[in-house]
Amino acid sequence: xxxSLPEFASFDAENRENIEIRWQRWFMRxxxxxxxxxxxxxxxxxxLLLYYIGESxxxxxxxxPETGTEDDYDEACQALNEHxxxxxxxxxxxxxxxxxxxxxxxxxxxxHVRLVQKAxxxxxxxxxxxxxxxxxxxxxxxxxxxxxxxxxxxxxxxxLDYGRTLETVEEDASGIEQNMNExxxxxxxxxxxxxxxxxxxxxxFFCGLSWPHVNVCPAKGKTCNHxxxxxxxxxxxxxxxxxGQRESKFPQNSNERRSQVKQIxxxxxxxxxxxxxxTIKKQTPDTNKVVLTSITTSLTGGTVNxxxxxxxxxxxxxxxxxxxxxxxxxxxxxxxxNIIDNTSFVxxxxxxxxxxxKSKIKLFAFATNTPLDIKGYxxxxxxxxxxxxxxxxxxxxxxAGCLISGNTAIDLGLLKLNKIAFVTFRPSKPSx
Numbered sequence: 001x002x003x004s005l006p007e008f009a010s011f012d013a014e015n016r017e018n019i020e021i022r023w024q025r026w027f028m029r030x031x032x033x034x035x036x037x038x039x040x041x042x043x044x045x046x047x048l049l050l051y052y053i054g055e056s057x058x059x060x061x062x063x064x065p066e067t068g069t070e071d072d073y074d075e076a077c078q079a080l081n082e083h084x085x086x087x088x089x090x091x092x093x094x095x096x097x098x099x100x101x102x103x104x105x106x107x108x109x110x111x112h113v114r115l116v117q118k119a120x121x122x123x124x125x126x127x128x129x130x131x132x133x134x135x136x137x138x139x140x141x142x143x144x145x146x147x148x149x150x151x152x153x154x155x156x157x158x159x160l161d162y163g164r165t166l167e168t169v170e171e172d173a174s175g176i177e178q179n180m181n182e183x184x185x186x187x188x189x190x191x192x193x194x195x196x197x198x199x200x201x202x203x204x205f206f207c208g209l210s211w212p213h214v215n216v217c218p219a220k221g222k223t224c225n226h227x228x229x230x231x232x233x234x235x236x237x238x239x240x241x242x243x244g245q246r247e248s249k250f251p252q253n254s255n256e257r258r259s260q261v262k263q264i265x266x267x268x269x270x271x272x273x274x275x276x277x278x279t280i281k282k283q284t285p286d287t288n289k290v291v292l293t294s295i296t297t298s299l300t301g302g303t304v305n306x307x308x309x310x311x312x313x314x315x316x317x318x319x320x321x322x323x324x325x326x327x328x329x330x331x332x333x334x335x336x337x338n339i340i341d342n343t344s345f346v347x348x349x350x351x352x353x354x355x356x357x358k359s360k361i362k363l364f365a366f367a368t369n370t371p372l373d374i375k376g377y378x379x380x381x382x383x384x385x386x387x388x389x390x391x392x393x394x395x396x397x398x399x400a401g402c403l404i405s406g407n408t409a410i411d412l413g414l415l416k417l418n419k420i421a422f423v424t425f426r427p428s429k430p431s432x
């Protein structure tokens with residue numbers, strides 16, 4: 001009596017991305033299927049192998065030499081394994097390993113597994129030492145990095161154990177702190193009542209006393225000792241206030257100006273996990289509008305690279321290769337992440353087996369408070385005309401276009417950092 005075969009995904013031989021690793025995993029799963037079905041006859045095992053590998057792989061198998069007879073399962077496996085045997089470029093594998101950093105919402109164990117997979121063809125003499133060094137350099141945890149640097153004799157197992165402890169403590173502490181910060185509604189109402197009860201008194205703009213007055217304003221008919229005009233006191237003189245504001249706004253001392261710039265730089269540091277991207281929009285053909293197209297930053301400040309009064313003349317678009325697929329992208333030096341839209345992601349998945357990971361961060365378009373709809377993110381190799389790197393891409397549920405961040409553009413040699421020139425405007429003093 002005929003029996004139905006269980007469902008089992010065929011092997012995709014048309015996708016050349018990591019084909020040797022994918023074949024090893026597929027073949028291991030197939031062998032486990034044979035064990036689960038208790039199939040020991042070699043003729044049946046060979047028949048099932050040729051059935052499950054799929055049409056594209058079967059076409060390759062038929063062109064291979066020395067595949068054995070119809071009951072020779074081992075010879076068929078050896079022919080396929082030899083065909084998909086990895087052709088290693090050790091230098092390039094080491095390069096990819098060194099560029100592997102921990103992703104934003106990736107836990108330490110997941111990062112460790114990725115490093116082990118990438119180090120497989122690097123031919124390191126001491127695998128644990130190399131992986132430990134890469135974790136120290138590529139981890140997102142400053143505490144873990146400093147702990148490893150303080151204890152250079154730490155083993156890989158000890159480093160991973162300490163990293164797991166840090167993640168558990170951070171998760172538990174965040175849960176407790178979030179619960180403590182929740183304010184009951186009755187407390188919010190009480191604050192509102194108190195604020196309404198303590199409404200500040202109104203002040204007269206001419207004398208500085210409480211308003212309204214019982215009688216005539218005390219400053220009426222009086223002369224100001226500052227501007228010598230009538231009907232207000234010197235403490236309420238607007239000319240005096242304006243001069244003071246100008247002095248504080250435009251400091252005369254150059255050291256004071258530098259200290260203010262330094263203060264802004266220090267306050268600008270943001271440790272939040274939210275990222276910001278500039279939206280990709282079609283501009284209306286209005287030549288009177290000035291569109292800020294690109295801002296480049298360096299260690300000492302910021303400068304505008306180009307202000308284009310006609311957005312139709314020049315767009316910052318280029319073509320890059322993501323996993324050997326050409327993608328049309330916009331270069332945005334102000335964006336902090338890389339964006340892929342639906343259309344381009346579908347184009348990538350046609351020839352690449354891309355697994356999307358779930359994202360815990362929020363992405364916001366420039367000058368908006370509504371987070372973008374994120375389908376997930378993935379890591380891939382990126383190539384420009386001259387350079388190659390690895391980068392993380394977020395897939396957005398829209399068809400507005402693709403975008404690469406300033407950091408990725410710099411890594412690909414598409415964007416340069418320029419030195420900054422500060423220009424300070426000092427208003428002239430009014431003539432007396």
